[in-house]
Amino acid sequence: MMDFQLKVQKPLKELVYLELKHKILTGEIASQTRLMEIDLSEKMNVSRTPIREAIKRLADDGLVKVEPRRGAYVANISIKDMLDVFEVREDMEGFVAKLASERITDEQKKELAAIAAEYEAAIKRPDKETIIELDEKFHNYIVACCNNETLAELINYVQELSLRFRYLYYDDFSVYAATADQHNNIMQAINEGRGEDARREADAHVKGLKEFVNDFGKKMESTVGITE
Numbered sequence: 001m002m003d004f005q006l007k008v009q010k011p012l013k014e015l016v017y018l019e020l021k022h023k024i025l026t027g028e029i030a031s032q033t034r035l036m037e038i039d040l041s042e043k044m045n046v047s048r049t050p051i052r053e054a055i056k057r058l059a060d061d062g063l064v065k066v067e068p069r070r071g072a073y074v075a076n077i078s079i080k081d082m083l084d085v086f087e088v089r090e091d092m093e094g095f096v097a098k099l100a101s102e103r104i105t106d107e108q109k110k111e112l113a114a115i116a117a118e119y120e121a122a123i124k125r126p127d128k129e130t131i132i133e134l135d136e137k138f139h140n141y142i143v144a145c146c147n148n149e150t151l152a153e154l155i156n157y158v159q160e161l162s163l164r165f166r167y168l169y170y171d172d173f174s175v176y177a178a179t180a181d182q183h184n185n186i187m188q189a190i191n192e193g194r195g196e197d198a199r200r201e202a203d204a205h206v207k208g209l210k211e212f213v214n215d216f217g218k219k220m221e222s223t224v225g226i227t228e
Contacts, residue, residue, distance in 0.1 A: 012046060012050050013049075013050040013053050013054065016044060016046055016050040016051060016053075016054045017050075017053070017054040017057050017058070019044065020035075020040070020051075020054050020055075020058060021054075021058060021061070021063065024058065024064075024074055024164070025063075025160065025163050025164045025167060026129070026164075026167045027164075027167050027168045029074055030074065031074050031075065031076045031077065032073055032074060032076065033073060033074045034070075034071055034072065034073045035055055035064065035071070035072040035073060035074065036071075037051045037052055037055070055072045059072070061157075061160070062075065062161070063075055063164075077161070077164055077165055077168070079213060079214075079216070079217030081161065081165075082161070082162070082165050082213045083210060083213060083214060083217075085158050085161045085162055086162075086206055086207075086209060086210035086213065087210075088158050089155075089158055089159075089162070089206045090203055090206045090207060090210070091203075092154070092155055092158070093139075093155075093202040093203065093205070093206050094198075094199040094200070094202045094203040094206075095199065096142055096146055096151065096155060096202065097142060097186055097189070097190060097198035097199055097201065097202035098195040098196065098198050098202075099146045099148070099151075100142045100143075100145040100146050100190050100198070101189065101190040101191075101192075101193050101194060101195040101198045102193070102195055103145060103146055103147055104145040104190055104191065105145075108141075108144075108145050109190075109191040111141065112138075112141055112142065112145070112187050112190065112191065113187055113191065115134065115137055115138045115141055116138060116180075116183045116184055116187045118134050119131070119134040119135060119138055119179075119180055119183055120180045120183075120184070122134050123176045123177055123179075123180055128167075131176050132163065132166050132167060135176075135179065136159065136163055138183055138187075139159060140156075140159070142186070142190065143155055143156075145190070162209075165213070175209075175212055178208065179205070182201065182204070182205040182208065183205075185201045186198060186201045186202050186205060189201050
């Protein structure tokens with residue numbers, strides 16, 4: 001783990017929280033792993049206080065469970081969890097895309113097109129982490145174009161749950177190739193100010209991902225850590 005004493009640009013407790021969160025989202029700390037304050041404080045070269053505060057925040061995020069006698073451990077993520085997330089994202093992502101089409105600036109249009117192009121280039125290389133990061137960057141930038149802080153906070157939560165599932169289980173690269181075309185369709189509709197088309201394209205994108213997760217669940221019902 002990184003030495004947080006060398007990182008002075010953010011409060012120590014924030015760095016500890018972000019590092020643990022990243023390791024859970026990416027699967028480096030697996031589901032059901034117990035989070036021992038002493039062990040983590042030694043590995044991260046910090047006191048137990050920021051570890052304790054980070055665990056509490058992660059529990060509030062739904063990434064950690066805290067139970068009497070068992071302590072804190074990384075929460076499972078199930079197929080049903082993801083299907084629930086995509087039910088919320090279906091309407092939300094469409095609304096975000098439509099709103100972005102109405103508020104996006106000329107400079108933002110260029111940046112959104114550049115991010116879509118970055119993603120398209122990345123899928124030609126079998127680097128799942130880069131692909132996932134660019135996918136997240138694309139969707140987050142659309143949210144930023146809406147210039148609505150409340151909306152950004154609401155959608156960030158459901159996107160992070162989706163992010164964790166992608167890191168853990170999206171090993172079929174065909175889904176990334178299809179996503180590139182969908183990103184381009186969404187980007188073009190937003191940049192051309194076609195609000196209803198942007199909504200439809202974003203809705204179709206999320207529905208496609210929901211179907212992928214549903215099919216994945218049917219194939220993996222017996223896999224440890226993935227439950228209905």
